[in-house]
Amino acid sequence: MAQTMLFALRRLNRLIALLVGVLLMACVGFVLLDIVLRQLGSSLGGTDEISGYVMAIATAWGMSFTLIELGHVRIDVLRSRGGSRGRAFLDLVAMLSLAMTVALIAIRGWPVLARSLANSSRANTPLETPLALVQAPWLAGWVWFALVSWLTFLAALALVARKDFAASESAIGTFGELDALK
Amino acid sequence: MIVYLTVGLLGLLALSIPVGIVLFLLGFGIDAFFSPFPLTKGLGNLVWSTSNNATLIAIPFFVLLGEILVRSGIATRTYAALDRWVSWLPGGLVHANIATATMFSATSGSSVATAATVATVAMPQAEKLGYDPKLFSGAIAAGGTLGIMIPPSINLIVYGFLTQTSIPRLFLAGLVPGIALALTFVVVTALLCALRPGLGGPRRVFPVSQMLRALYELIPIILLFTVIIGSIYKGWATPTEAAAVGVAGAVAIAAIFGGISLSMFGEAILGTVKISSMIMLVVIGASFLNFTLASAGIGRELQEFLNSLGLSPLGFILVIVLVYIVLGFFIETLSLMVVTIPIVVPLVVEQGYDPIWFGILMIVLIEMALITPPVGLNLYVVQGARRGGDMSEVMLGTIPYILAMLAMVAALIAFPQIALYLPEVLQ
Numbered sequence: 001m002a003q004t005m006l007f008a009l010r011r012l013n014r015l016i017a018l019l020v021g022v023l024l025m026a027c028v029g030f031v032l033l034d035i036v037l038r039q040l041g042s043s044l045g046g047t048d049e050i051s052g053y054v055m056a057i058a059t060a061w062g063m064s065f066t067l068i069e070l071g072h073v074r075i076d077v078l079r080s081r082g083g084s085r086g087r088a089f090l091d092l093v094a095m096l097s098l099a100m101t102v103a104l105i106a107i108r109g110w111p112v113l114a115r116s117l118a119n120s121s122r123a124n125t126p127l128e129t130p131l132a133l134v135q136a137p138w139l140a141g142w143v144w145f146a147l148v149s150w151l152t153f154l155a156a157l158a159l160v161a162r163k164d165f166a167a168s169e170s171a172i173g174t175f176g177e178l179d180a181l182k
Numbered sequence: 183m184i185v186y187l188t189v190g191l192l193g194l195l196a197l198s199i200p201v202g203i204v205l206f207l208l209g210f211g212i213d214a215f216f217s218p219f220p221l222t223k224g225l226g227n228l229v230w231s232t233s234n235n236a237t238l239i240a241i242p243f244f245v246l247l248g249e250i251l252v253r254s255g256i257a258t259r260t261y262a263a264l265d266r267w268v269s270w271l272p273g274g275l276v277h278a279n280i281a282t283a284t285m286f287s288a289t290s291g292s293s294v295a296t297a298a299t300v301a302t303v304a305m306p307q308a309e310k311l312g313y314d315p316k317l318f319s320g321a322i323a324a325g326g327t328l329g330i331m332i333p334p335s336i337n338l339i340v341y342g343f344l345t346q347t348s349i350p351r352l353f354l355a356g357l358v359p360g361i362a363l364a365l366t367f368v369v370v371t372a373l374l375c376a377l378r379p380g381l382g383g384p385r386r387v388f389p390v391s392q393m394l395r396a397l398y399e400l401i402p403i404i405l406l407f408t409v410i411i412g413s414i415y416k417g418w419a420t421p422t423e424a425a426a427v428g429v430a431g432a433v434a435i436a437a438i439f440g441g442i443s444l445s446m447f448g449e450a451i452l453g454t455v456k457i458s459s460m461i462m463l464v465v466i467g468a469s470f471l472n473f474t475l476a477s478a479g480i481g482r483e484l485q486e487f488l489n490s491l492g493l494s495p496l497g498f499i500l501v502i503v504l505v506y507i508v509l510g511f512f513i514e515t516l517s518l519m520v521v522t523i524p525i526v527v528p529l530v531v532e533q534g535y536d537p538i539w540f541g542i543l544m545i546v547l548i549e550m551a552l553i554t555p556p557v558g559l560n561l562y563v564v565q566g567a568r569r570g571g572d573m574s575e576v577m578l579g580t581i582p583y584i585l586a587m588l589a590m591v592a593a594l595i596a597f598p599q600i601a602l603y604l605p606e607v608l609q
Contacts, residue, residue, distance in 0.1 A: 014452065021451030024242055031426035035419060051236040051422055058242065059233045059466075062459035071456040072200040072463055077512050077557055079198040094199045101206045108226035138230065174198065 002155040006171050009148055010068050016144075017065035020058045027054040046127040053134040060141025063102075064148035072098070076174045084165040091172045095156060099149035106146040109139045183216050183483050184525075191521060201517040202460075205467030212474040221474050232469045233462060236422050237343060242458035243425030244334050247432045248286065249450035251403075254436035257286045257299045260403055263396035266388045268368075273375035273382040275313065276321045277368055279304055283325030284332065284364050285403065300326070301567030313383035315571055317374065320579020323560040324367060327549035330515070332360035333411055334425065337519060337548065340461065341541045344468055344523045348538075349421050350414050351605040355538050356545065357411075359590060359601055363546070366586045374582060402438070406431045415608065461516060468520045475524050484529050495533040499595060502526060503547065510551025515559070518551055519544060542601040543594050550587045553580045 027050070034047045066072055079090045115121065116131040123129040152172060159168035190211060194204040213221040251257060261282040268277035283300050300322050308318045330337040333353035342349040375382035388396075410428045413419040419427060436442040493501065509518055530540045552560045555577055565573050594600055 017452055017455040018448060020455050021246075021448075024239075024246065024451075024454070025429075027239065028243065028426045028429045031423050032430055035423055035427070048236040048420070048422070051239045052234045055236065055239040055242075056230065056234040058239075058455075059459060059462040062455040063463060065452075066456045066459040066463070069456050071460045072202060073460060073517055074198045074200050075195045075513055075517065075557075076198050078196045090198045093197060094203075097199050097207060098203045101203050104222070105206075105225060105229055108222065109229060110226065112226040112230050134234075135230065138233075142229070 002158040003167060005151060006068075006155050009064075009151060013065040013068045013148065016061055020062050020065075023054060023058055027051055046125065049123065049125050049127055049129065053129070053138075056138045057134065057141060060138050060145065063141070063145040067098075067145070067148060067152065070172075070174060074174050079174065084169070087173065088160045088165050088168055091168065091174075092153070092156060092160060095149070095153045095172045099146070099153045102142065102149050103146040106139070106142045109142050113139050183212070183478065183480060184487055186211065186215070187525060195513065195517075195521075200463070201521065202463030202467040205464070205471045205521065209467075209471040209474040212471075212478050216478040217474065219477070221477055224473070225470065228470055228473055229466055232466045235343070237339070237349065237420075238462070238465070240334075240339055240349075240422045240425040241336055241461055242454055243422070243429050244336055244339075245457050246450060246454040247425065247428040249453045250429070250432040250436055250442075250447075252286060252299050253446050253450050253453075254439070254441035256403065256435060256439060256441070257282065258303050259399050259439065260285065261300060261303050263399040266393050266396040267400075269386045269388070271368070271372050272379070272385060273317070273371040274385045275304065275307060275311065276318055276371050276375070276382055279318065279321040280325035280328075280364065280367050280371065283322055284328040285407075286329065298563055298567050301564050305568055308383070311383050314381050315568070316575045316579035317371065317381045317582070318383070318579065319564045319568060319571075319576045320581070320583060321367070321371060323553050323558075323564045323576060324580050324583030325364075326560050326563070327552045328360060328364050328367075330549060331356045331363065331542070331545045333357060334421070334428070335545070336461065337516060337545060338541065339421065340465055340516065341519065341523065341544070343465065344472065344520070345527050345537050345541070347541065351538055352541050353411070353414065353421075354605040354608060355542050355601040358604055359542055359546065359594065362600070363549075363586065363590050366590065367583055370582050370586050399439075402435045406435065464516060464520045468524060472524045480525075481528060481532075484525075485532060488529060488532065495535070496595075498533055499530070499535070499543075502530065503543075503591060503595075506544070506547040507550065507554075510547060511554050512557050513551065515548055515552060519548055536598065536602060538605060539594070539598045539601050543591065546587055546590050546594065550584060553584065 030044070030050065031047050034044045037043050074094060079087055082090065113132060113135045116135055121131045123131055156168045156172045159165075159171065187208060190208050191204065194207060195201065199207070210222060261278055264281045265275060265278040268281060269275055271277050279300060286299070301319070304318070304322065307313075308315065329335070333356055335353070335356060338352040338356055339349055341347070342352050371382070406428060409431065410424045413427060414421055414424045433442070488498070491498070506518070506522075509522070513521070527537060527540065531537050552558055555561060561573070561576050561580070565571075565576050568576075
């Protein structure tokens with residue numbers, strides 16, 4: 001059950017990460033187009049503003065992929081010296097603090113969107129982008145990250161409770177970047 | 183507050199809590215214990231305004247650029263081409279290791295991918311030609327660190343963002359020390375191998391025709407770097423736009439030289455998303471900690487702390503250098519930079535030092551952290567790509583380069599102009 005869920009989360013986040021990549025590539029294309037147009041004397045305008053929104057959204061949605069791929073850096077000087085029980089314990093502590101922090105960010109993110117919705121705020125720029133339009137997908141990304149973190153934590157907790165340390169380690173352990181090369 | 187920060191930082195890091203999260207937790211602690219106003223209320227706004235930033239999108243762009251170049255096999259071809267050009271020096275192929283690692287980790291967000299690529303191509307050659315493995319592998323590990331100094335550098339973008347200093351100026355400031363360090367590595371290698379040929383391997387001179395053919399493979403890469411850096415200084419493009427141009431250029435080069443495929447591109451994208459999000463979690467955490475520290479009035483407390491130490495500005499910088507060397511044994515690169523910037527940079531600026539200059543000094547120290555045991559990522563990367571042999575060989579091999587870095591630290595302190603001349607002249 002725990003394993004199945006982790007597997008599903010991994011597949012899903014891989015797909016999301018590819019979509020994030022497509023979004024980034026679209027932004028590359030947009031910036032290039034603007035540079036070319038500028039040389040010809042006109043400009044799309046607002047590339048900086050749009051790049052900013054893309055960055056916020058891409059960052060939010062990329063987070064859970066990095067989590068699942070064990071990409072968020074941890075200092076494992078002490079951890080690597082522990083036994084499998086010690087490591088599992090530290091992994092759970094790390095995962096729990098991450099899940100709680102991210103949940104708090106997602107909760108505190110809501111007022112940002114709510115205010116934009118209530119005031120129909122627009123960006124103070126020539127584009128006058130309705131802020132809710134870009135803040136909604138941004139916040140959704142953080143909510144998704146919070147959800148993935150809690151689900152991963154619970155799954156790992158279940159694995160540790162079953163004393164399946166190897167499986168929990170592959171879900172929330174650290175991964176030497178070396179393993180990524182194999 | 184300073185004691186709380188130091189103990190909290192080291193303690194939480196030792197618990198192996200993700201670095202980005204440690205920074206948030208410290209910020210929450212500052213809010214709970216030291217601030218008269220509730221600061222976490224602004225958390226949502228802060229995360230939004232930090233990540234909604236056009237400058238930072240240069241990070242995923244530069245990472246993607248490097249991923250494409252490394253994964254499409256361009257790095258491998260460059261290595262072969264550089265071999266034709268530099269192997270006549272005493273030390274032979276060792277110089278190709280330095281040059282290739284320098285060029286590619288310069289853009290690749292993952293020095294791992296770079297070092298791994300160079301190591302995989304280079305190691306079989308070393309065995310075939312009978313090189314001594316120590317200096318040979320040490321050069322890859324050390325060369326791979328230079329990339330964070332020579333622009334475009336993701337670390338400098340992060341430094342500039344967190345300290346509100348100009349990224350184009352930082353890039354300019356990194357250029358001379360970065361190239362000087364690379365040349366120092368070459369000179370050190372040549373000297374060592376001239377004195378004790380056993381450390382290197384055979385010198386090989388290639389016919390001019392082969393050298394010229396190799397040049398053909400090098401031109402696109404050199405052109406790409408020139409366009410990126412040039413367009414920033416000519417004012418044609420912001421760092422962000424230059425990064426976008428770089429991505430397009432990398433795709434074009436990969437397409438021309440072959441090696442581009444959908445699956446390769448997918449891998450490059452996944453790698454980019456993974457590395458950029460990792461960087462961003464740390465960056466967002468650091469801006470939150472920055473914000474809480476500023477609100478809780480760390481400036482005044484740091485000032486008092488400094489006065490109580492009674493150090494001269496020079497003595498102070500030496501203490502800072504020592505702290506980085508010690509921390510560098512255990513923490514490295516981005517984490518070391520980002521966790522210390524909110525505390526250290528205001529102190530340094532308070533002493534009358536230039537933040538641009540300090541950014542460069544910090545980068546050299548961070549580079550050293552990458553190859554000092556027990557935690558030195560590049561050591562493990564190179565070791566991982568070798569077939570057999572002992573880890574201590576790689577460590578021994580990096581010693582000459584670590585000494586060169588220490589010399590650079592001393593030179594930067596004695597002659598800040600090494601870093602500051604270019605940005606001052608070109609402004």
